Amino acid sequence: MLQSKSFVKKTKGGKVVKVVREHYLRDDIYCGASICKTCDSSVARLSSDASTIIIVDTNVVLNQIDLLENSAIDEVVVLSVVLEEVKNKNLSVYNRLRTLCSNSQRKFFVFSNEHHKETYVKAMVNESPNDRNDRAIRVATQWYQKHLGSAVRVLMITNDRENKRKANEEGISAETVESYVKSLGQPALLDLLARPASEDVVMDSVEDLRPSKRKVIYSEHKPMSEITTGLHRGIYHQGKLRVNRYNPFEAYVGSESIGDEIVIHGRTNMNRAFDGDVVAVELFPQDQWHAEKSRIADEEDEEDESVHLVQSSADDAPRSTNVQGSSADTTPSRPSGCVVGVIKRNWHSYCGSLEPMPMPAGAGGIAHALFVSKDRRIPKIRIQTRQLGNLLDKRIVVAVDSWDRLSRYPSGHYVQTIGEIGDRETETEVVLIENDINSRPFSSQVLACLPPLPWSVSAEHLSDPNREDLRHLQVFSVDPPGCRDIDDALHCTLLPNGNFAVGVHIADVTNFVHPGTPLDDEASQRGTSVYLVERRIDMLPKPLTEDICSLRSDVERLAFSVIWEITPQADIISSRFTKSVIKSCAAMSYVEAQARMDDSRLVDPLTTDLRNMNVLAKIMRQRRIDRGALTLASAEVKFQIDTETHDPLDIGMYQIREANQMVEEFMLAANVSVAEKVLKHFPFCSMLRRHPTPTxxxxxxxxxxxxxxxxxxxxxxxxxxxxxxxxxxxxxxxxxxxxxxxxxxxxSQAVYFCSGDLSPPEYLHYGLAAPLYTHFTSPIRRYADVVIHRLLAASIGISKLPAIFQDRPQLTSIADNLNYRHRNAQMAGRASVELHTLIYFRKRPTDTEARIVKIRSNGFIVFVPKYGIEGPVYLTARGDNGSGEWLVDEQHQQVKKADSSICYNVLQMVRIHMEVVEPQPNRPKLELTLTE
Amino acid sequence: MEFVSPEGLRLDGRRPLEMRQLRAEIGAVSKADGSAVFEMGNTKVIAAVYGPREVENRAQQMNDQALVRCEYTMANFSTGDRVRKPKGDRRSTEISMVIRQTMEACIMTHLMPRSQIDIFVQVLQADGGTRSACINAATLALADAGIPMRDLVTSCSAGYLNTTPLLDLNYVEDSAGGPDVTVGYLPKLDKVTLLQMDSKLPLDTFESVMQLAIEGCKAVANYLREVLLENTKQLEYRRGS
Structure with missing residues (x-):
């Protein structure tokens, strides 16, 4: 049956056009219930013994997705009209719902009511789309009840009172979420309920709330229409709100319309916006721009800065704060403003814990508690719980539901418990969740893609014409001590003409990970292995990572080799790429390799090779530096971990040796060679890595x-x-x-990108001063390298280019995902180091020296080189905002006492005392104090 | 964008291997020697055929075969926004040529030397697949005009979106920018006379997509045959025999 759908639409150019679309109604859409006799039950998802089938409406899905994800809720029919509405309103909820529907463990069935002959409804005259959709849900519910007969109760769940009333009139059984969950008799489920955010339920409570009784804390958000016109007329400015990591009461909105960042001071001006929200901002008059200092004494208990690791790049560094203190009037200040409306929310769930509070009188009843997120940029969240006693000393996950202008804090609901606060495993789990890292074991489908164990190089590999037998070469690897996933190995032989043949052999991961398999999908999702202090979360399953792909010594392994002919002056004459079989003769650590090179008594072939390579590497390195490559420093720390308890025993800076630099140099060279080769063959679909020039x-x-x-x-x-x-x-x-x-x-950080998206001058890697760069050398732990391996294999003609490379948007989305994962992996690594630093210093208060790196109005930030950490040192007591005693000289970057008796300069060395204190129970933190 | 839902339905409710609703009517323009209106869903095309008749421009006259000319136009009102479509722009010139070549391949031109056949096709309503609809309309009109043909040439398009081959793309699917294979096909002779594709496809996928388009052509041919048969019956009835 054919229906035509017509509606009017506004085009980008502002024209209003009528769109007519065909809409086919079908009779072959099945109900998905196993008990149904008339429908095809091969696709049925609802079990045969279900006594109740639930049909949810859009708002229930949008607000209560955490509840739906709980396994107590099952036998759910999701109507396509609901899916469509959810998709338009909140894509992340839509994706979660889709995952639920495709999960074979759960009984969620999608019913395409919009294309079903009997459940399609046509909008009536003067009926709003919302009303039509509600009616569609009711019609579908009614159809289900009629279709399945009286054996099953079909229950519509809605929090919309009008909808519920109409449903009851039409003889449909309908309930609100609250009453349904109550009827299940599982009180713990009630915590998962989002607090009623929809106006329908709040409505009656608002009436007797008389606004005058409760203080209005935030100004009202402007209606969307007003915001749109305001944006058009340039009164408001749109941008993403980013809260200062160091001061949650200060935020920035990067606005394109004024080409600058707008500073927003205080929660009142932020007006209920969260970090990451897209907001509309109104500017204050210019004379008010520097009226507020960047340190404000907010009404809330202000948290001070915590000690943390030093950043490794600008992306995660604190925003340069505004000019502070007395010199404010000498320098131009930045525009400031306040949020007038939120265009798009960035709410998700947050990890943290409840604020300590006494148990309410009636234990077991409903308690209101405040949730403090680990991420300091997030305000406290008010939640309702029936299991307060359980949750107080736990790390929990909470989702935000709403934030009305009468309450200081947003309200949310409990989602799940992670574990005890302070427990190392719990805290590690928190780090993983916060950084969106999937640490679940690999699924059986993924593991099914692995070759059978024990695996060894077979005759088939040796006879492959595309695979060269390089087992006769003296190949060796140099890695950090204890490395199990060895993905690179080297060799160097002297040729008769005096040149060297140098080879870089990389584990041939693509021989085992084929495009389109579950294994490949999983790896591309994970993007990278994550290295925490005491644990490694692999991108590929362990048998591949540690055995089959790992280029361990004395076993034959498959490799992808880059072989150069290099003159003694370290000029690359030719390069060659081939798949190969190698047999490593030694897997050394950096220390061992360095010791061999330094020991002048050793003259065995391996040591000679090492020395030759070192000579070449030094020349290559010098040449690279002459080209303008930056030798940048980062403060990497290394822990010694107790093998039993996994507690840190010692901590120190990571030492870089010549051997490290030697290996690094050849890896860089291999990456550059591969980038050139691949880009030559596939100018539009190569995956490269660039490092933008800093502004x-x-x-x-x-x-x-x-x-x-x-x-x-x-x-x-x-x-x-x-x-x-x-x-x-x-x-x-x-x-x-x-x-x-x-x-x-x-x-800024280097990023992956698809070569077709940018023009060649933008391919530049600034830090390495290389016009082209990519990642080729670590396919075991980075997915980008897997991509490059496939491209390289296609470019030398030994395999076909997978279809995905013809789809540039998809390639770009892979690159974006890799960048995201890469960054999260780094953040998680740092958070893990921070966690262990805290555990380490808990038992060992230490005196050490530190350098001042930044001057603040009430102290300064110091960097402790020995432990690679950074943190604030306060000159004044907390709460006292440097009332004139200390003066900041912005020009000379120094802070001095009013009588000039003591003066601290930037980069000056100071002695400090480090100790773990617990200002609040269960909230340990590292405190730095001056000892002089 | 999601063009095929996990439930296996396309945006308009069809399944991947289904065509839009077909409708055809013969004899829409009484002045012409043959004419037809052809609809594929919301795409609606009218075709009129004149000839065989005397060649207008003597220089073009061929002594061994008939001259086939084709003109493709899109009505100003055929798309949602009403823009004046310049005549003879690149796109319509190209489509005119495509249609002419496809039709020429199946008309028995050697039977009508020193004559000319004019095919006019106009898109009344465009919703993707206009090229195919025009060829189908022209076939009907030629048959209506009684011009000798080797076979009924039919056409259908197929695409490849969300890693699924889709038959008969509509405008929304067409503008996704994915591969779009248009096939012209002689069902009796099992021969392909037109093959066009936008974008690119791996070779093995291409074969399955093209096969799908051919299946579509066969279905169109069946329908056209039915329509023609019905039309002939009507004519017979009117003659009173």
Whole structure:
């Protein structure tokens, strides 16, 4: 049966056009119930002994998705009209619902009521789309009841009173979510209920609430229509709100319309917006721009800054804060404003714990509690719980439901418990959840893709014409000690003509991970392995990571090799790419390799090879530096972990040896060679890695600090910056490293991209000063390398290019996912180190030296080189906002006492005491205090 | 975008291997020697055929075969927004040529030397697949005009979206920018006379998509045959025999 759907639509150009679409109604859409005799039951999802079938409406799905995800709720029919509405309103809920529907463990069935002959409803005259959809849900419910007969009760769940009333009139059984959950008799489920956010249920309580009785805390959000016109007329500015990681009462909105960031001070001005929300902002008049200092004494108990690890790049560094203190009027301030409306919410669920509170009198009843997120940018969230006693000392996950203008905090609901606060495993789990890292074991479908164990190189591999037998070469690997996933190995032989044949052999992961398999999908989703202090979360299952692909010593392994002919002057004459079979003769650690090179008594072939390569690597490295590659420094720390308890025993900076640099140099060279080869063959679908040139604004904090210590940095190009960094030698040996760390922090991160999306000049890798770069050398732990392996194999003609490379949007989305995963993996790694630092110092209060890296109005931020951590040191007591006692000199970046008796300069060395304190129970933190 | 839902329904409620509703009417323009209106869902095309008649431009006259000319136009009102469509733009010139070549391949031109056949097709309503609809309409009109043909040439398109081959793309699916294979097919002779594709496809997928389009052509041919048969019966009835 044919129906035509017609509606009017506004085009981008502002024209109003009528759109007519065909809409076919069918009689072959089945009800999905196993008991049904008339319908095809091969696709049925609802079990045969179900006594009740639930049909949910759109708002129930949108608000109560956490409840639906609980396995207590089953036998649900999801109507296509509901799916469509959910998709338009909230894509993330839609994706969660879709996952539910495709999960074979759950009994969720999608009924395409919109295309079913008997359940399709046509909008009546003057009927709003909402009413039509509600009616469609009712019609579908009625059809189900009639279709399945009296054996089954079909229950419609809606929180919309009008809809419920009409349903009852039409003889449909309908209930609200609350009453349905209550009828299930599982009180724990009630915690999962989102607090009624829909106006329908609140309506009656609002009437007797008389607004005058409750203080209005936030101003009202402007209606959407007003915001749109305001944006058009330039009164409002749209942008994504980002809350300062260091001061949750300060936020920035990057606005395209004024080309600058708008600063928003205080929660009142933020007006209920969360970090990541897209908001509309109204600017304050210019004379109010610097009226508010960036440190404000908010009515709330202000949390102070915590000690944390140093950042490795600008992306996660704190925003350069506004000019502070007394010098505010000498420098132009940035525009500030307030949020007038939220265009798109970025609410999701958050990890944290409940604020300690006494147990309410009637235990077991409903308690209201405040939830404090681990992410400091998130305000406290008010939740309702019936299991307060259970939750108080636990890490829990909470989702936000609503935030009305009468309440200071948003309200939310409990989702799940992770474990005890302070427990290392719980906290690690929190780190993983916060960074969206999938640490679940691999599914059976994924494991089914693995080759049978024990695996070894077979005759089939050796006879493959595309695979070269390189077992006769003396191949070796150099890795960190205890490395189990060895993905690179090297060899170096002297050729008769005096040149060297140098090979980089990379584990041939694509021989085992084929495109389109569940294994490949899983790997591309995970994107990268995650290295935490005590644990590794693999991208590929363990048999591949540690055995089949790992290029361990004395076993034959498959590899993808890059082989160059290099002159003794380290010029690459030719390069060759081939799949191969190798047999590593030694898997060394960096320390071992270094020791071999340094021991002049050793003259065995392996040591000679190492030395030759080291000589070449040094020349290549020098050449790279001459081209302008930056030697940036980061403060990486290394823990020694107790094998039994997994508690950290010792902590220290990661030492970099010549052997590390040697391996790194050849890996860089291999990556560059592969990038060139692949891009030549596939100019539009290669996956490359670029590092954008930092803008002057990004380098501003570095320049300010440098100027304060009388250092002139030239940032016009990477070469100039590299040179001036080399010249930056103070009388203090650590000075240069410190400047480099500061410089590193100003850079943005390198990212993957699809070569067709950008023009060739943008391919540049700034930090390496390489016009082209990619990742080829670690396919076991990075998915980007797997992609590149496939491209390279196709470019040398030994395999077909998988179809996905012809789909550029999909390739771009893979690159975006990899960037996201990569960044999260780094953040998780750092959070894990922070966690262990805290555990380490819990038993060991320490005195050490530190450097001042940033001046604040009431103290300064110090960097502790020995442990690679950074944290605030307060000169004044908490709560006292530096009332004139200390003055900040912005120009010289120093803070001094009013009578000039004591003065602290940036980069100055101070001695500090580090100790773990617990200002609140279960909230340990590392505190730094001056000892001088 | 999701063009095929996990339930296996397309945006308009069809399944991947289903065509839109077909409708055809013969004799829409009484002045012409043959004419037809052909609809594929919301795509509606009218075709009129004149000839065989004397060649207008003597220079073009061929002594061994008939001259086939084709003109494709889109009505101003055929799409939602009413824009004046310039005559003879690149797109319509190309489609005119495509239709002419397809029709020429099945008309027995050698039987009508020194004459000319004019095919006019106009899109009344466009909703994807206009090219196929025009060829189908032209076939009907030629048959109505009684011009000798080797076979009924029919056409249908197929695409490949969300890793599913889809038959007979409508406008929304067509504008997704995916591969779109249009096939012209002679069902009796089992020969392909037109094959066009936008975008690209891996070779093995292409074969299955093309096969799907051919299946579509066969279905169209069956329908056209029915319509023609019905039309002939009507004519017979009117003659009173």
């Amino acid at each position: 002057r604004e990004m380098l501003e904090p570095l320049l300010r600090t440098a100027a304060a210590v009388g250092l002139d940095l030239d940032v016009s190009s990477s070469k100039a910056l590299a040179d001036s960094l080399d010249r930056a030698v103070g009388n203090d040996p650590y000075f240069n490293k410190l400047i480099r760390i500061l410089a590193t922090r100003c850079m």
